[in-house]
Amino acid sequence: MTLIDLLGLLGIIIAVGLLILLAFHGFSLLLAAPAVALLAAAFSGQPLLANLTQAYMPGVGRFIVQFFPIFLCGALFGKLMDDSGAARAIAQGFTNRLGSGRAILAVVLACALLTYGGVSLFVVSFAVYPIAAALFRQADIPHRLIPAAITLGAFTFTMTALPGTPAIQNAIPMPHFGTTLFAAPGIGLIAALVMLGCGMWWLERAARLARQAGQGYGRADASDLAPHYSDADLSRERAVNASAFDPAELAHGQRAAHNPSFALALLPILVVMAVNLLMTWVVLPHIDTGFLSEPRWGNVSLAAVSGIWSVVTALVAATLVLILTNRARLPALRQSLDAGANAAVLPVFNTASLAGFGAVVAALPVFASVSDALLAVPGGPLVSLSVAASTMGIITGSASAALTITLDAFGPALAQTAALAGIDPALMHRIASLACGPLSMLPHSGAIITLLGICGATQKQSFGHIGIVTVIGPLLGLIVAILLGSLFGAF
Numbered sequence: 001m002t003l004i005d006l007l008g009l010l011g012i013i014i015a016v017g018l019l020i021l022l023a024f025h026g027f028s029l030l031l032a033a034p035a036v037a038l039l040a041a042a043f044s045g046q047p048l049l050a051n052l053t054q055a056y057m058p059g060v061g062r063f064i065v066q067f068f069p070i071f072l073c074g075a076l077f078g079k080l081m082d083d084s085g086a087a088r089a090i091a092q093g094f095t096n097r098l099g100s101g102r103a104i105l106a107v108v109l110a111c112a113l114l115t116y117g118g119v120s121l122f123v124v125s126f127a128v129y130p131i132a133a134a135l136f137r138q139a140d141i142p143h144r145l146i147p148a149a150i151t152l153g154a155f156t157f158t159m160t161a162l163p164g165t166p167a168i169q170n171a172i173p174m175p176h177f178g179t180t181l182f183a184a185p186g187i188g189l190i191a192a193l194v195m196l197g198c199g200m201w202w203l204e205r206a207a208r209l210a211r212q213a214g215q216g217y218g219r220a221d222a223s224d225l226a227p228h229y230s231d232a233d234l235s236r237e238r239a240v241n242a243s244a245f246d247p248a249e250l251a252h253g254q255r256a257a258h259n260p261s262f263a264l265a266l267l268p269i270l271v272v273m274a275v276n277l278l279m280t281w282v283v284l285p286h287i288d289t290g291f292l293s294e295p296r297w298g299n300v301s302l303a304a305v306s307g308i309w310s311v312v313t314a315l316v317a318a319t320l321v322l323i324l325t326n327r328a329r330l331p332a333l334r335q336s337l338d339a340g341a342n343a344a345v346l347p348v349f350n351t352a353s354l355a356g357f358g359a360v361v362a363a364l365p366v367f368a369s370v371s372d373a374l375l376a377v378p379g380g381p382l383v384s385l386s387v388a389a390s391t392m393g394i395i396t397g398s399a400s401a402a403l404t405i406t407l408d409a410f411g412p413a414l415a416q417t418a419a420l421a422g423i424d425p426a427l428m429h430r431i432a433s434l435a436c437g438p439l440s441m442l443p444h445s446g447a448i449i450t451l452l453g454i455c456g457a458t459q460k461q462s463f464g465h466i467g468i469v470t471v472i473g474p475l476l477g478l479i480v481a482i483l484l485g486s487l488f489g490a491f
Contacts, residue, residue: 004045008366011043016395019357023397024444033353037360044364051360059359063352063404069308070171071348072341073315075245077268078120079340080319082250084326085259086268087114087127093262095131100139104149104203107132108196111153117269118166118315120245120343121154121447125454128154133455140216141207147455148465152199155447156474157192159399160433164276166311168351172403173432174307176411177425180280181307184430186491187484191434191477198473206465247450249343253336256329264325271318279310351400358405371413381418382482385410385428386435393440398447403436424490431485434478441470 015036022032034056041051081087091110098106107128114124132146159167163185170181177183210216259265289302323330330336361367377384388410392402418428441448443459448470452462 005366005369008040008044008364009370011040012361012364012366012370014043015040015357015361020395020397020444023446029350029353033357037357040364041360044366046364051363055360055363056356059356059408060349060352062359062408063355064348066175066308067168067171067351068344068348069312070166070168070315071344073312073319074118074120074166074168075249075344075347076337076340077118077272077315077319077322078123078245079249079253079336079343080322080326080330081114081119081268082123082127083253083255083332083336084265084322084329085256086265086322086326087119087123088131089259089262089265090114090269091128091131092259093265095135100135103132103135103139103141104145104207105200106135107146107149108153108200108203111150112158113269115154115158115167116162116165116273118272118318119269121159122245122247122450122454123250124154125150125451126247126250129454137217140211142210142215143218143455144457144461145203145206145210145465147451147457147462148199148203148469150451150455151441151448151466152196152203152469152473155441155470156199156437157195157477160437160474161188161192161195161430161477163188164273164280166272166276166315169399169403169436170433171307171311172400173407173429175304176407177415177429177432178301178303179307179426179429181276181311182280183426184424184485184490187427187481188430188434190484191430191481194477194480195469195473198476199469202468202473203465246343246346249339252339252342254330254332256326256331258329260326260329267325268318268322271321272314274314275317276310276314279313280306284309351398351404354396354398354401355404355408358408361405362409367409371410374410375413375417379482380421380486381414381423381428382431382485384417385414385431386478386482388414389432389435390439393436393438394442397440397442397445399436399440402440403432406436407432423485427485427490430490431478431481434474434481438471438474438478441466441474 018039019032019036023029034052037056038048038051041048090113094110095103095106111124111128114127115121128150129146132149133143136143136146158165160169163182165181173179173183174181284302284306291297292300292302292305323333374384374388377387385406389402389406392405393399396402396405415425415428418425443463448463448466452459
């Protein structure tokens, strides 16, 4: 490796370190990402303005062009689920049916259903926390376990493992591998069961040990029954780095005075699932899409866009059903729609900014050596992909950002290597999604910091439990998925 290459590698390391530092202290990625990208380019002796306009901005633009419809539709749906009371009705319905005797399971399943149905994890956190706090108080389960219960249901298996989930972490691999949201469904389901089983075992064990030690809920007053949200600006910057929804918009619009029934609240969630399934397996495969090969449509195949089309159609259909069935509970519909649309903008631009950073790094001369070293990792493309996505997860503290940078930088080389090895693209999709999650949930993660703020808990009180359910369990699920995929292929 030449001196120029060594300087280039040093520049990448310094840029990554600064990116972590700036993101942790709440600096906007709209400023931090291009600044550190140009710093890396400077260390490699590359032209700065050319990198800004010809590498960084195209990277930003590609991400927005591909994924803004999902961010927009998801944020609109999540905001209306919140304002209509449907999210709270679903959470309350689960807790009423399972009762305080199964408080942990009730919270986990409520979060899982909402996020699998397309509701943003922060909308879910705000909706579920007050109900979880009341239920845990009634069951005399320590308050410190609430954040872990929410993360198990909202931040793990429904984000990366369950086939069909409309989470952005499951959508990002689609254009890279020509796959759908249902890629490798069997492997995804098994990984999800590993995550859920590990997490539930730990949380039930922790509750049992606390009971044996005479530790109860641990808070004397009822002030904790409302979501906490302090230091809003800093929390907002951290939160949007890890979510597809800007939590600052939750306060806008007008919430319903009364929640819908459990069945009515559940209807839009079922619409998301059903329409997504129908679009993927029935509608799109049987319509004539030959026109996509024309230059004006980008000369693409159906496989490159079908996943995006399916999830966008599903979210739009569910949003229309939600409005029609809850119109009386949405007295400020225009304001709610405006807030939902606004909630998509900062998250998509933040993640796109990280995609631009990845594009600059991938264009540096030294990156060829980095790519070769990654592809030389023992275990083949599945392990190389996992190592890359996990490393980016540690760096960014964001699963979506980690996946975006990994696939933009290494995706073509990994896809080519996988094809030569006879590995199904669906398996690469599922492993990519699974790998981006676990190590993005460390204490510096914007999602974890924001959730702890919502719950009024501290890292010292709760992260030990969060770490087991969001890091250890998903890592076990990833290992199982790699082993199964290596032995049996995609299924």
